[in-house]
Amino acid sequence: MKTYLRFAFLLFLLSLVAYLFYLNPFSEKFWSPHSLYELKLSFSDYSQAEIEEWKYAETQAINDSLFVNLPTQIKVVGEAKNFTAWAYRMTLQEGQKLALDISKSSEKELFIDVLFEESAGDFRHFESIKENATDLFISESGNYLLRLQPPINQSISGNISLLLKPAYDVFPVEGKGNKAIQSFWGADRDGGRRKHEGIDIFAAKGTPLLAVCDGEIDRVKEGGLGGKTVWLYDKELDQSMYYAHLDEQLVSEGQYVSAGDPIGTVGNTGNARTTPPHLHFGIYLDKAIDPLPFVKKQTASAKSPKYANEVGKRGMISSKPARMYFAPNSKSKAKSVLVKGTIVDIIGASGSFLHVKTADRGSYFVKKGDLKVG
Numbered sequence: 519m520k521t522y523l524r525f526a527f528l529l530f531l532l533s534l535v536a537y538l539f540y541l542n543p544f545s546e547k548f549w550s551p552h553s554l555y556e557l558k559l560s561f562s563d564y565s566q567a568e569i570e571e572w573k574y575a576e577t578q579a580i581n582d583s584l585f586v587n588l589p590t591q592i593k594v595v596g597e598a599k600n601f602t603a604w605a606y607r608m609t610l611q612e613g614q615k616l617a618l619d620i621s622k623s624s625e626k627e628l629f630i631d632v633l634f635e636e637s638a639g640d641f642r643h644f645e646s647i648k649e650n651a652t653d654l655f656i657s658e659s660g661n662y663l664l665r666l667q668p669p670i671n672q673s674i675s676g677n678i679s680l681l682l683k684p685a686y687d688v689f690p691v692e693g694k695g696n697k698a699i700q701s702f703w704g705a706d707r708d709g710g711r712r713k714h715e716g717i718d719i720f721a722a723k724g725t726p727l728l729a730v731c732d733g734e735i736d737r738v739k740e741g742g743l744g745g746k747t748v749w750l751y752d753k754e755l756d757q758s759m760y761y762a763h764l765d766e767q768l769v770s771e772g773q774y775v776s777a778g779d780p781i782g783t784v785g786n787t788g789n790a791r792t793t794p795p796h797l798h799f800g801i802y803l804d805k806a807i808d809p810l811p812f813v814k815k816q817t818a819s820a821k822s823p824k825y826a827n828e829v830g831k832r833g834m835i836s837s838k839p840a841r842m843y844f845a846p847n848s849k850s851k852a853k854s855v856l857v858k859g860t861i862v863d864i865i866g867a868s869g870s871f872l873h874v875k876t877a878d879r880g881s882y883f884v885k886k887g888d889l890k891v892g
Contacts, residue, residue, distance in 0.1 A: 550646040551629055552629040552646070555629065556573070559572070575667065576603045576667050578879045578881075579605040579667070583605035584605070585606070586606045587608075588680050589679075589680060589681045589816065589818050590820050591678065591821060592604075592823065593677050593867045594675070594676055594865060595674070595865060598670075600863060600875075602668075602863075602875070603667040605665045608663075609661055610659065610660070612807065613684065613801075614685065614811045615655055615683040617680070617682070618651070620678050624675075629666070629667050630647040630664070631644075631646050632646075632647065633662065634663075635660060635661040675830065685811070686777070686813055690728055690730050690759075690813060691721050691784065692726040692727070692780075699718070700720050702717055704808075716762075716798050716799055716806070716809055718797070719799055720795070722795060728777075728780060731759075733750050733752045734775075735748065736749035736771070737771060738767050744760070744763060744788045744798065745786075746764040746766070746785065747761060748761040748764060749761075757807075758801070760800035763796060763798050765783045768780050784797055824867075824886070828872060829864050829865070829867045829873075830864065831864050831892065832862070832892075833874065833889040834862070835856045835858050835860040835888060837858065838858040840856050840860075844883070846869040847871075848885065854880070854882060856876070860876065864889075870885070871883040872884055
């Protein structure tokens, strides 16, 4: 019996080793590049002091993270000796895409991660950015954080462009855009007895309605509040689009369509018969969700930082006192006040503001006019 047990235990160990070898637990399948690098530091030739300094830089960047409003462009410069890390907060909505375009001065590595704030100050990893250009689908509304950090003893210079896009490139009503949306999610209906579970897009009767994505026509119905309706299922996001008040239905159940294909025309059937023609557009996951971020076009462009050439330099507070801000906007809440003569490193720029770091690792946005650079 003992021999059998020893054999069974040995077989178990061999199976476990083979399983782990197959999975490769030290691969990016289980770890973000940043976490994997941190794990490997324990086996590196770097001193414990260097490792702790690198870890502290990341922790401090998150604790002192700053806010940015999108779209924006950010320039960052970090010297190897300074152990620099950056963290920028932003509020995103389910159904948007965060479009990141990253250019670096060299092929040097830069760990770029998006974190999601589950509760105040508590972040979980959402996605690692490994390409120079990435459209990141936002599956949950809330506060996000963009963290950037190079490896130990590595200088870095880069430009990051952050734009917002809708999840669907195709707008559901041909020839229309944001201005045609005139009734929104949550508006009162029937004297407040129910809430509007979608958006209304107004257009002339007969205007073609377009499939916002590739998918299968789930249902084609007539009757009830929606009148003539079409349901389009998006397998990739596992959700259904609801087109209501149609004048004509141009598809049949079970039919597969491509993004941009006509599936019906604008009308005012159902309970819209006394209103101007429009499309009621809804999205259903487990329940109805706000469809606006999925289709709203972002028209603003990201402007280059006004004082990008100052990034990487050292500056001194020249005004008395100088306000430090949470965001690159003078209307944002002042984070702190620094006294005249305080020396700062300029590690980033956004808009007309400079991102500075003090000797005690404090991180702030400051007006260019409050700094003497050089």
